[in-house]
Amino acid sequence: MAIPTSYKYAIPTSYKYKEYARYAAHCLNMVAATKDQESRAINREMAAEWLKLADVARHPLDPTK
Numbered sequence: 001m002a003i004p005t006s007y008k009y010a011i012p013t014s015y016k017y018k019e020y021a022r023y024a025a026h027c028l029n030m031v032a033a034t035k036d037q038e039s040r041a042i043n044r045e046m047a048a049e050w051l052k053l054a055d056v057a058r059h060p061l062d063p064t065k
Contacts, residue, residue: 020054 027047031040 016057017054020050020057024048024050024054 024047027043027050030043031047034040034043
């Protein structure tokens, strides 16, 4: 039996959390490496959004509540 090419494996939540946290860290590194204030602000905002996603991935809401 062949596996369809469109089949995707589920990524465990713990890996998503770590991936999102890594993206946030990258954005914060860009803040430190950039002198342009607008770019720094955008990267800080992006880091905050990645951290929100990481938090949701780590602590998903209970859909039954």
